Amino acid sequence: MDFGSINPVILIASLMVAAVPIMLAAVGELVVEKSGVLNLGVEGMMVMGAICGFITAVETGSPFLGFLGGAAGGAGLSLVFALLTQVFLANQVATGLALTLFGLGLSALMGQGYNGIKPPLTPDVPFGPLAQIPALGPILFAHDWVVYFSVAVIAVTWWVLKATRLGLIIRAVGESHDAAHALGYKVNRIRLGCITFGGAMAGMGGAYVSLVRVPQWVDGITAGAGWIALAIVVFASWRPWRVLIGAYLFGGITVLQLNLQAAGSAIPVEYLSMSPYLITIIVLVIMSSGKGRAALNAPAVLGQNFHAAR
Amino acid sequence: MLRRTLLTTAALALGVLGAGMAQAQEKLKACFVYVGPIGDGGWTYQHHQGALAVQEKYGDKVEIQWQESVPEGADAERVLTQMALGGCKIIFTTSFGYMDATNAVAAKFPDVKFEHATGFKRDQPNVSTYNARFYEGRAVEGLIAGRMTKSNKIGYIGSFPIPEVVMGINAYYLNAKKVNPNVEVSVVWAFTWFDPAKEADAAKALIDQGVDVIASHTDSTAPLAEAAKTNGAVIGFGQASDMAEYTDGPRVTSIIDNWAPYYVERVGALLDGTYEQKDTWAGIAGGEVLIGDITEKVPAEVKAEAEKMRDDIAAGTFHPFTGPINKQDGSPWLAEGATAPDGDLLGMNFYVEGIKGDIPK
Known part of the structure; x- marks a missing residue:
């Protein structure tokens, strides 16, 4: 492949940044789906996080509080979803879609008066001389704290799901809520916790868009990133480290195709633009065919509501 | 069956009532279709400023209505049809991608004026196009x-x-x-x-x-x-x-992009009956x-x-x-x-x- 005059170091550094919002949202959704809940409202929670984070950062002048505000905003909206699906047993797919529409509308309303304001800058973490190392410096040591945080979240999620009692319970709830219930676990309460975590992560991802990547507020700023995050969870077959790969792949291709254009490369951009989705489809086909099914790894009761009295 | 008849009657009554009210107030309904949100701070924002200028200029004589973030494609046709059915007399479609939808819907509503921004198709006598240099x-x-x-x-x-x-x-x-x-x-x-x-x-x-x-x-x-x-x-x-x-x-x-003068002019022409189909392409000289x-x-x-x-x-x-x-x-x-x-x-x-x-x- 002809990379023209693209500097691979700058490319990798920028794809790491581009991948943060979808990575955070995807790892949150992964935990939600691991507990057996399908929340399609990621886009809505992201955009709520984007506006709540933006407002908090602008009003307090602190980008760090902004990210907390974003997480709170996303979590708040996810509680609406939790109430409807866990208490009133509403259909999860329909509720999730409605949540996206609601989030887009509510965020536009809250964002009135915040157009054209610049949020406080999120500085890079000062690594001192480490950032000066050729090649490795710009890639590993020249980012803001959220980039490192997002990778840490992946690691922690992986560890919790794989090696802790809590992870085992979450997985049990997602594989067979009846069995988990029979063992005495509070299925809906555990799911509530997972949904809130998912909302908080999506909210932080959204806040990253409005506070770092674009640094401003415009209506609908996340522009479909939530849907990509949903695709990544499937692409990753519900495994945290694959979420990282998926996010870098999806984020990387966006950056790469724009860079290729700017560098005047002759590769038609349409192919690059569609390649992540193509890969997702191929992965889905492989995983759902015969032997691959075992590797599919989807939580067994994904999308099914649970009520103890049923 | 009975219910359907009832509904039809109710709809008719509502329709008549609606028409009656519209005539009583003699408000001209000018509608705008936007490709993005008004809060984009750019293209759609400016079109909306034009729409607001129309409202300000003609006050009680016009009513403006708009819809934001309408995708280019089949959705646009649905939105346009709804607007035309909803009593819009002039509809401004403010993105290039609405071109075919505008002409298709215009064919079905010959009494409604359509104004398509940045396009070149005027297949119907009630479609005008406007653009800026x-x-x-x-x-x-x-x-x-x-x-x-x-x-x-x-x-x-x-x-x-x-x-x-x-x-x-x-x-x-x-x-x-x-x-x-x-x-x-x-x-x-x-x-x-x-x-x-x-x-x-x-x-x-x-x-x-x-x-x-x-x-x-x-x-x-x-x-x-x-x-x-x-x-x-x-x-x-x-x-x-x-x-x-x-x-x-x-x-x-x-x-x-200063759309206000054009929008005011076109709605004004429709109000005083001098409206004609045309293709406008003004630039710095025209203040657009x-x-x-x-x-x-x-x-x-x-x-x-x-x-x-x-x-x-x-x-x-x-x-x-x-x-x-x-x-x-x-x-x-x-x-x-x-x-x-x-x-x-x-x-x-x-x-x-x-x-x-x-x-x-």
Whole structure:
């Protein structure tokens, strides 16, 4: 492949940044789906996080509080979803879609008066001389704290799901809520916790868009990133480290195709633009065919509501 | 069966009632279809300013209605049909991609006037088109870009490869090259009108490639926000709207789309019965394209040069496309001293000589 005059170091550094919002949202959704809940409202929670984070950062002048505000905003909206699906047993797919529409509308309303304001800058973490190392410096040591945080979240999620009692319970709830219930676990309460975590992560991802990547507020700023995050969870077959790969792949291709254009490369951009989705489809086909099914790894009761009295 | 009859009667009654009320108030309903949110700070924002100007001018005589973020395609047709059924008498469709939907719906509602922005199809007698000569503003931007660039690399974020955008790229490049023969333009196609994250990424890609002046043809302020991160190393332009909030940052001037006079004129014509189908393409001279304040970042002599170009364009003594100009492949397009005919511009699908790369098909 002809990379023209693209500097691979700058490319990798920028794809790491581009991948943060979808990575955070995807790892949150992964935990939600691991507990057996399908929340399609990621886009809505992201955009709520984007506006709540933006407002908090602008009003307090602190980008760090902004990210907390974003997480709170996303979590708040996810509680609406939790109430409807866990208490009133509403259909999860329909509720999730409605949540996206609601989030887009509510965020536009809250964002009135915040157009054209610049949020406080999120500085890079000062690594001192480490950032000066050729090649490795710009890639590993020249980012803001959220980039490192997002990778840490992946690691922690992986560890919790794989090696802790809590992870085992979450997985049990997602594989067979009846069995988990029979063992005495509070299925809906555990799911509530997972949904809130998912909302908080999506909210932080959204806040990253409005506070770092674009640094401003415009209506609908996340522009479909939530849907990509949903695709990544499937692409990753519900495994945290694959979420990282998926996010870098999806984020990387966006950056790469724009860079290729700017560098005047002759590769038609349409192919690059569609390649992540193509890969997702191929992965889905492989995983759902015969032997691959075992590797599919989807939580067994994904999308099914649970009520103890049923 | 009974229920259906009842419903029909109720609907009819409502319809009659509605019509009666409309006649009683004699309000003209003017409707607007937007491709993005009003809060984009650019293209759609300016159209909405035009809509508000109509309301202010005619007060009680008109009622305005709008719908934001309408996708180009089948959804647009549905929205237009709803608007026409809902009593809109004149509908402004404010994006190029609504072209076929506008004409298709216009065929079904011959009594409703349709106004399509930036298009060229007037298949129905009730479809008018209007556009602004944005390329005149691009020429002024090009001149400033050519003078201001230090790396001799200037960038352009394209939305879709349509004549409107290609025209802008060519005008920008030609007038930059005129004052700076070493200048090169990098074009990045975002394939969207509105996606702030993608627009910011496109700007970042250009900056990574050493571009230090960025013009954008997308609707949000994101490219300027990205340029602002460079602490003054990269400058840009307000697009569609003044984007004045970036004047202390990268924005050195802007192209402002001023739709208000046209909207006021057309709705007024419909009110007093002088409305006729037409095709409008006004520019700086007609006040439809305004050049925003040129900031102090631009040296005084460059500012004077840019303002002179603006005034010459307004006076008709300068055309941004004045020959000799060759096409990208070297074949001649305009002879010495010839200016581009409007037809050539409206169908422009080629780069001029000196621009590298291909226009995506």
